[in-house]
Amino acid sequence: MQTSPLNVDDFTQTENREVYQAFEDLWASGQVTESSVLVNMLRDVLDPALSDRLTFLLQHTATEPPLSDEEHRQAVLKAALRLREQAHRREIERLRFLLETAESDAEAERARIGVRERTTELSRLHRALAGHVHAGRD
Structure with a gap:
């Protein structure tokens, strides 16, 4: 199925929009080579007020079974x-x-x-x- 890529308008919560935008910007920069590097880079570029949201998202992901x-x-x-x-x-x-x-x-x-x-x-x-x-x- 052909559809346009995700964008910030697909997210309803402002915090998720901000985290996604930071992810998109980092991904587009070409600097990201590994997910662990991505997490550290996200922490560096995100507003400190969003640190708790990123931690929540990462913890939620960590509780999922390995895929x-x-x-x-x-x-x-x-x-x-x-x-x-x-x-x-x-x-x-x-x-x-x-x-x-x-x-x-x-x-x-x-x-x-x-x-x-x-x-x-x-x-x-x-x-x-x-x-x-x-x-x-x-």
Whole structure:
């Protein structure tokens, strides 16, 4: 399934957005070679107020059972698809509100098109998620 990469708008919590943005920036810099290096670099660049959030995320990950590389890849993909699904649902709600409050036909049409596009993408995400579940990867 082809979909755009995750971005900060896929996250609802500000702390998660900030951690993800720092991760993206470090990854894009090409300086990251190992996950242990990434964690240390994240700690260095994140605002100290986000240190607790990063620690929580890392501890949550550490409590998960060990995964093979393929299982890890599938788990990350599934989590990303679920985040994107939630983001599309929020966007559909926002667009439906705009549709109800539109002051012109043009505004209403833009909102309708947006709802249609997000609904189509949501269907694609559901198929992708169902494929992982039916393939026994859940």
